[in-house]
Amino acid sequence: MKIALLSDIHSNLRALDACMDHAAAQGAQRFAVLGDLVGYGAQPAQVVRRMRELAQDGAIVLQGNHDAMAVAPLVQAGKMDATGAAWTRSQLAPADLDFLAGLPLTAIDGAVFLVHASADAPQRWLYVDSGHRAEASLHAACTDTRVRYVFGGHVHQQTLYFRGASQKLLRFEPTAGATIPLPPHRRWIATVGSVGQPRDGNTDAMYAMFDAARAELTFHRVAYDHLAAAADVRAAGLPEDFAKRLEQGL
Known part of the structure; x- marks a missing residue:
């Protein structure tokens, strides 16, 4: 089973269509x-x-912080976000x-745990942007012993962490289009990037493909x-900064 993992679409229908077609x-x-x-x-x-x-049609769809904010706008949000x-x-x-209000915060599909932010406190929208945060998320997800893979978004970048022989969590920077074996004797956590608003200086949309049968993950840029x-x-x-982010990939 090949599962396309998309996150952070951010009302960008053009990027969504491109990623889904790809x-x-x-x-x-x-x-x-x-x-x-x-x-x-x-295009919300x-x-x-x-x-x-x-x-x-059977897709898993989770709630993110911007979905929750659209349902109940936060008074304390930054001016542009509000x-x-x-x-x-x-x-x-x-x-x-x-x-949007009825979307779950997490889902488990076989050995895969899915979340927008961090599995240890999904409602707090914590960023998995360091080894420490990846460790906390992975530990929380793996309280379910079936789980070997944790996939999330929120940070708008593509990153893979895995537990090495020393049991320390190691970070790996993927190359777009390169297939990465994820043997299930280890546990893995990845952020799949943003479909609709990349922030790494590259304007191409992001998503990832997980081949569950072959235990392989491929990060894509489109x-x-x-x-x-x-x-x-x-x-x-909308605010000019929202347009500039798309033009600059930042």
């Missing part, structure tokens, strides 16, 4: 979407409705908001019309 060409048999369907981008309604269709959340909410139908996506953001009247 995943289908790579033989994806199932989709798992790890949260942050909305926020920042110009279109993205949410696409996710509702995917869920009806502005974006209020605008996003205004674009969504009641059924779309109900869908070019899409990011300049048109930035233009969509400006046309929607």
Whole structure:
């Protein structure tokens, strides 16, 4: 079973379409979407409705912090995030908001644990951006002894951590398109990157493909019309910084 792992779409329909088309060409048999369907981008309604269709077809769809913020905007959020959340909410139908509100924070699929942020406190939206945070997330997920693989998003970068022979968690920086064996005698945790808002200086969209039968993971980068996506953001009247992020990949 090949599972396409997508996260942090951020209302960017152009990037989502590009990644889904690429995943289908790579033989994806199932989709798992790890949260942050909305926020920042110009097509929240279109993205949410696409996710509702995917869920009806059997995809796993999780809630991220921006999804929760669209349902119940936070007073203490930063000015730009609060502005974006209020605008996003205004674009969504009641059924779309109900869908976002009802999404789970985590899911287990065989040996795979899925989460938007960190498994040790998924509701706190902690960033798995260091060995220490990866250790905490992996430890929490693996209280279920079936779990060998933990996949998340939230940090907008692609990273893989694994427990070496010394039992210390080691970090590995993947190369796009290179298949990585993940033997199940070890435990692994990865962040799959952002479909709709990369932040590593590369404007290409990100996702990952996990081949459960072969125990292999491949991180992908997919070019899409990011300049048109930035233009969509400006046309929607959203903050200029949201458009610049797409143009610069930052």
